[in-house]
Amino acid sequence: MESGPMSVDSSALEPPPVPENGASEQTHGGYSRFELELEFVQSLANPQYLNYLASRKFLTNPAFVAYLAYLQYWTRPPYLKYLTFPTASLKMLELLQQEKFRQDIISPDLTMAMIVEGMKTAVEWHREG
Numbered sequence: 001m002e003s004g005p006m007s008v009d010s011s012a013l014e015p016p017p018v019p020e021n022g023a024s025e026q027t028h029g030g031y032s033r034f035e036l037e038l039e040f041v042q043s044l045a046n047p048q049y050l051n052y053l054a055s056r057k058f059l060t061n062p063a064f065v066a067y068l069a070y071l072q073y074w075t076r077p078p079y080l081k082y083l084t085f086p087t088a089s090l091k092m093l094e095l096l097q098q099e100k101f102r103q104d105i106i107s108p109d110l111t112m113a114m115i116v117e118g119m120k121t122a123v124e125w126h127r128e129g
Contacts, residue, residue, distance in 0.1 A: 037071065047105070050092060074090065
C-alpha cells in the first residue's frame with residue numbers, strides 16, 4: 001500500500017482517546033490526533049471549505065471518503081460534547097457520507113445557498129433567544 005495521507009486505511013483506526021488531565025498522547029506538529037480530528041470535523045461546518053475540498057478532488061478520493069466515514073465517531077458521546085457547533089459540523093459530516101452531495105458541493109450556487117441558509121438560521125436563532 002502507498003504511504004501518505006490519502007492512502008491511509010481509516011477503517012482500521014480506533015477513535016483517539018478522550019483527553020484526560022495529565023494524560024500524554026503522541027503529538028503531530030504539537031497537536032494530538034484528538035485535537036487534529038476535532039479541528040477538522042469542526043471545519044466541515046464551512047460550506048466554502050467543503051467546496052475547496054471538492055475542487056481539489058479530495059471528495060472523490062476513496063481513502064478520503066473512508067476517512068469521512070471513520071469520523072462518524074464524533075456523533076457519539078463522549079466525543080460529541082467537544083464540538084463547538086455540533087449541529088452544523090455533524091450535519092455536514094452526515095451529508096458528506098452521500099456521494100451525490102460530495103459531487104454537488106463543487107457548485108458555487110449550492111455553496112452560496114448553504115451559506116445563506118446558515119445565516120438565516122443564525123438570525124432566526126438570535127431572534128428566538
